[in-house]
Amino acid sequence: MKTSTLKKSLVAITTAALVSVFAVAIPSSASAATTCVKDKLTVKGKVVSFQKCTGTDDRGSKYEIRMPAKFNGTMMLYSHGIRYPFALPALGLTYNDAPDIAPSTEVGEQLLAQGFALAGAGVEVQGWNLTEQVYATLNVNLAARMQFPAIDKVVAWGQSLGALSTQALAEQYPGIADAVGPLCLAESASAELTGFLDFIWGLKTFFDPTIKGSGYSSGAEGLKELQTDIGKAVAIFTFLSNEFTVNPLTPGWPTTATSATALISAGLPSRSALLMIGLMSGISTQSKSFDSSSGPVGPLETAFGGLLSPVLAVLENGSEAAVLGFIANYDLEVRAGGRFYDNTNTDYVARLGADAEIFTSALSGASKGLAGFGAFLNKLNPGAPRVKADPGALAKHNQLYQLQGKITVPTVTITALADHITPPGATQYLVDQYASSVSNGDSTKGLLVNIWNKPPDEYTTFTGQAPDKRTVAVNGVGHCNFTTSQYMAVAKLLAASAKSGKAPTAKTVSAAIKNDSNLFVDPNYRAPLLKYRQ
Amino acid sequence: MIRNTRMKRISFVSTVVVAGAMLLSTVPANAADPGVTATEIKLGITSPKTGTVALSYGKLPGAMKAYFDYINANGGVNGRKITLVSRDDKYLPQQAATQTRNLVLSDKVFAIVGALGTATHTKAYVAAQLAKNNVPDLFVNTGFSGFDDKTKYPTTFLVLPSYAMEAKIISKLIADTPTLKPMPSFLIAQDDEFGKDGVKGFALAGHKFSDTPILYPAGSLSAAIAEGALAKINAAVPSYAKPVMVLMGTTDSTALILKAAEKLSLTSKFTWIAGSVGGDANTLLALGVKAATIDGIYAASFFPDAKDTTDQYVSQFMKINEKYNKGVTFDNVVLQAMNSAMLTVQALRAAGKNLTRAGLMKAIEDKGSTFASAGLAPLNYSATSRVGYNGYWFGQLNATGELKPVGGKVTLYTTDSATATAPVLSTYTRKPIPKNGIPTN
Numbered sequence: 001m002k003t004s005t006l007k008k009s010l011v012a013i014t015t016a017a018l019v020s021v022f023a024v025a026i027p028s029s030a031s032a033a034t035t036c037v038k039d040k041l042t043v044k045g046k047v048v049s050f051q052k053c054t055g056t057d058d059r060g061s062k063y064e065i066r067m068p069a070k071f072n073g074t075m076m077l078y079s080h081g082i083r084y085p086f087a088l089p090a091l092g093l094t095y096n097d098a099p100d101i102a103p104s105t106e107v108g109e110q111l112l113a114q115g116f117a118l119a120g121a122g123v124e125v126q127g128w129n130l131t132e133q134v135y136a137t138l139n140v141n142l143a144a145r146m147q148f149p150a151i152d153k154v155v156a157w158g159q160s161l162g163a164l165s166t167q168a169l170a171e172q173y174p175g176i177a178d179a180v181g182p183l184c185l186a187e188s189a190s191a192e193l194t195g196f197l198d199f200i201w202g203l204k205t206f207f208d209p210t211i212k213g214s215g216y217s218s219g220a221e222g223l224k225e226l227q228t229d230i231g232k233a234v235a236i237f238t239f240l241s242n243e244f245t246v247n248p249l250t251p252g253w254p255t256t257a258t259s260a261t262a263l264i265s266a267g268l269p270s271r272s273a274l275l276m277i278g279l280m281s282g283i284s285t286q287s288k289s290f291d292s293s294s295g296p297v298g299p300l301e302t303a304f305g306g307l308l309s310p311v312l313a314v315l316e317n318g319s320e321a322a323v324l325g326f327i328a329n330y331d332l333e334v335r336a337g338g339r340f341y342d343n344t345n346t347d348y349v350a351r352l353g354a355d356a357e358i359f360t361s362a363l364s365g366a367s368k369g370l371a372g373f374g375a376f377l378n379k380l381n382p383g384a385p386r387v388k389a390d391p392g393a394l395a396k397h398n399q400l401y402q403l404q405g406k407i408t409v410p411t412v413t414i415t416a417l418a419d420h421i422t423p424p425g426a427t428q429y430l431v432d433q434y435a436s437s438v439s440n441g442d443s444t445k446g447l448l449v450n451i452w453n454k455p456p457d458e459y460t461t462f463t464g465q466a467p468d469k470r471t472v473a474v475n476g477v478g479h480c481n482f483t484t485s486q487y488m489a490v491a492k493l494l495a496a497s498a499k500s501g502k503a504p505t506a507k508t509v510s511a512a513i514k515n516d517s518n519l520f521v522d523p524n525y526r527a528p529l530l531k532y533r534q
Numbered sequence: 535m536i537r538n539t540r541m542k543r544i545s546f547v548s549t550v551v552v553a554g555a556m557l558l559s560t561v562p563a564n565a566a567d568p569g570v571t572a573t574e575i576k577l578g579i580t581s582p583k584t585g586t587v588a589l590s591y592g593k594l595p596g597a598m599k600a601y602f603d604y605i606n607a608n609g610g611v612n613g614r615k616i617t618l619v620s621r622d623d624k625y626l627p628q629q630a631a632t633q634t635r636n637l638v639l640s641d642k643v644f645a646i647v648g649a650l651g652t653a654t655h656t657k658a659y660v661a662a663q664l665a666k667n668n669v670p671d672l673f674v675n676t677g678f679s680g681f682d683d684k685t686k687y688p689t690t691f692l693v694l695p696s697y698a699m700e701a702k703i704i705s706k707l708i709a710d711t712p713t714l715k716p717m718p719s720f721l722i723a724q725d726d727e728f729g730k731d732g733v734k735g736f737a738l739a740g741h742k743f744s745d746t747p748i749l750y751p752a753g754s755l756s757a758a759i760a761e762g763a764l765a766k767i768n769a770a771v772p773s774y775a776k777p778v779m780v781l782m783g784t785t786d787s788t789a790l791i792l793k794a795a796e797k798l799s800l801t802s803k804f805t806w807i808a809g810s811v812g813g814d815a816n817t818l819l820a821l822g823v824k825a826a827t828i829d830g831i832y833a834a835s836f837f838p839d840a841k842d843t844t845d846q847y848v849s850q851f852m853k854i855n856e857k858y859n860k861g862v863t864f865d866n867v868v869l870q871a872m873n874s875a876m877l878t879v880q881a882l883r884a885a886g887k888n889l890t891r892a893g894l895m896k897a898i899e900d901k902g903s904t905f906a907s908a909g910l911a912p913l914n915y916s917a918t919s920r921v922g923y924n925g926y927w928f929g930q931l932n933a934t935g936e937l938k939p940v941g942g943k944v945t946l947y948t949t950d951s952a953t954a955t956a957p958v959l960s961t962y963t964r965k966p967i968p969k970n971g972i973p974t975n
Contacts, residue, residue: 286628292626292627292629293624299586301584301585301586301624302585302624305626305629306625306626306627310628354656358627358656359627361726361751363751365751365752366726366730367725367729369751454635457632457633517640520639520640522663522667524666524667525663528660
């Protein structure tokens with residue numbers, strides 16, 4: 001392969017990684033007293049009049065409620081996704097605690113135009129604010145109902161961490177919502193963070209043992225350590241990007257890879273090591289730019305699609321997941337009072353499962369690659385030291401809410417198959433928990449409908465032999481990357497269910513998504529659980 | 535004239551080199567299974583139609599469709615016409631998963647037939663939930679014995695003998711051939727399920743190579759690596775010996791190794807055993823291996839030769855190909871594809887008019903071993919076995935690529951993938967082809 005072929009696609013990973021994961025939530029904008037003003041906007045040429053009400057609850061969470069003049073009786077109660085827990089000016093990260101009332105401005109406006117009331121809380125603290133968000137959402141719901149007694153039905157929905165808090169709200173406070181919509185659902189903290197931190201541990205172990213990864217100091221020193229770690233990770237990603245450009249089949253290792261000398265001596269390429277890290281931690285092998293299905297026309301087509309594209313996807317996805325993982329872990333360590341991550345007994349080779357057979361070639365073979373990585377990752381290898389949690393911190397961390405699957409009102413999920421931050425296994429876990437809950441008699445059968453969002457069959461494009469770098473992910477790929485029409489389809493299904501008290505039938509869902517070739521409903525579809533659950 | 539082409543697995547080697555480098559009984563019969571109407575049975579296949587591997591196996595879906603078209607022109611199956619939906623997987627696992635899911639969810643096929651490859655089908659089987667959806671997965675073109683795991687792959691039926699079986703029969707060939715038995719022997723194999731299955735087979739047979747097998751990851755074998763391996767082996771054996779060199783890899787990898795031998799003037803130094811996959815003479819020649827090099831190479835097959843017009847199956851399939859697959863040269867891939875299509879028609883007929891997915895799989899378990907087929911080895915379907923053919927005969931290629939049976943006549947051995955039981959001489963006699971190639975079972 002020519003050395004220049006990948007160049008276009010592999011630049012600017014670092015900047016994109018820092019901003020893209022947290023860009024899901026949109027900023028919008030509240031005292032114990034709710035203040036309302038009249039407002040209006042134009043939606044598709046139609047003037048929509050509404051009251052915009054703002055306030056701050058007794059915990060300090062700002063909230064907003066929008067009540068259209070032509071109210072249809074249903075309020076959409078929205079919970080936003082994860083945001084930075086603090087500002088990090090050095091990395092260009094800012095703090096935002098403003099309320100969000102819908103997944104996007106466009107979705108909010110369309111819903112308002114159709115007569116739905118909208119409401120959402122900003123939450124008084126950010127980061128992994130699951131507990132705080134549940135209370136903030138309870139408060140904004142209460143404020144809305146007090147202000148507008150005409151509210152008849154409530155649809156609680158949210159995305160990413162907001163989806164988890166929405167589901168937690170519904171499970172802990174049955175009756176608060178008439179229908180529930182977890183969109184791109186995040187798994188519980190233990191499951192999500194284990195994936196991110198396994199990836200980071202892999203980066204550390206394979207590429208730079210000086211990365212701390214977890215167990216940060218308190219106060220300013222800890223923040224400094226965090227920023228240093230992110231810098232080191234970015235340096236690895238940048239090095240690998242360049243190396244994959246120059247020598248894609250046998251890329252070299254960074255000089256910081258001081259523990260992996262045996263692997264380097266054995267001639268294993270860094271691309272296989274990165275793929276191993278991605279597979280063992282559950283990073284998707286389909287990313288914004290790389291579909292693992294396409295290659296440039298010509299003799300390289302199959303080799304690119306089979307050997308290189310999955311690795312490039314892990315690089316693109318992993319760089320974003322790692323940044324989120326670093327910051328979310330720091331925040332959760334502060335909350336837990338220490339290190340909760342523990343991989344002392346993780347069998348990383350076993351975690352590969354069928355991927356060991358599927359990606360044998362890209363991992364540089366069974367006896368050399370898989371066996372070499374397996375030996376390196378053995379928990380007895382002093383060159384790949386495992387991380388042990390602080391028992392007290394772990395105990396406190398484990399008290400964070402876990403999905404129960406207790407569903408008592410119609411619930412509609414939408415989940416992308418190639419979401420690299422909240423993989424489809426999170427929704428699958430909800431499905432499994434719900435099945436158990438039904439069996440236990442805690443939930444009512446037939447209330448959960450799952451809509452799956454698949455990527456296009458192929459989407460990597462090439463200029464000549466060089467893959468193009470996408471700045472915007474195609475639908476089905478990326479985090480909470482739904483279209484407005486998809487959000488609206490789910491919202492309408494939820495609203496109808498809130499009124500009827502019944503989950504939408506298969507026929508109804510099929511009709512709602514019939515014009516969207518990227519959506520499907522299959523009761524038999526089963527996504528792989530997050531590695532933590534396997 | 536018999537050749538040894540089989541559709542097992544292909545690696546990415548050639549492209550890299552060019553670059554320079556149910557439990558069915560648990561699911562009740564359901565008359566409303568997708569893909570079946572009063573007039574149609576919709577089947578699906580994923581295979582490489584584009585990309586480098588399509589050069590070898592691009593004919594597969596077209597040849598299957600040609601046979602189905604022939605059956606349709608002769609009344610179909612119980613009044614139903616067969617439609618084959620063919621999707622291109624490029625021999626890539628992700629694309630195989632995507633397209634198999636499309637076949638099940640979008641095209642709503644009744645069954646999958648003739649899917650190709652180990653890594654591709656491993657991913658596709660799970661991604662498309664073939665087990666949970668109870669989709670019959672018929673006559674998969676891979677020799678990976680792992681698919682014969684009814685618990686893991688409850689809807690899958692293999693057709694090719696396994697790599698482990700092949701290794702056991704190669705071991706017997708070496709042991710039974712006076713010129714081979716006393717010689718040092720070596721193995722160069724793909725470092726994946728292909729090679730692992732092979733290594734397992736040799737171990738089961740008790741065959742000990744003279745050195746540790748050289749395993750290479752598919753996709754990274756280069757001329758330099760091949761030359762280095764051959765040079766190392768050559769240096770380790772006495773000059774008077776003519777070692778046995780067993781190659782268990784795809785045809786493109788085999789070609790690379792043979793060309794390395796040409797460069798090092800070692801072609802006549804070894805007795806080459808290229809097996810069933812790597813011994814595809816047409817492809818070896820097309821990849822630039824000299825005719826003189828392939829002359830004498832041992833290869834394996836379980837079929838008659840695709841050019842043997844005296845063979846009733848070959849003859850009939852040729853006629854069908856001429857009319858329904860115009861412009862496509864009849865070869866081993868076409869033979870294999872039409873044979874699998876004929877097995878499919880027999881399975882559909884055996885399942886009866888009230889066609890269900892569960893009924894189809896039950897029919898193969900109950901009656902599949904009795905189906906007429908071009909294979910010279912028996913089929914082994916039963917309630918407990920998803921194994922298709924289980925045997926091979928060996929021959930030697932000549933300079934024009936013909937595979938001549940060792941000893942002048944086809945001698946086929948059968949065996950299994952899991953035990954140390956030695957291969958046995960087969961007494962199997964295949965059924966005559968149904969009249970005009972149209973099953974009436």
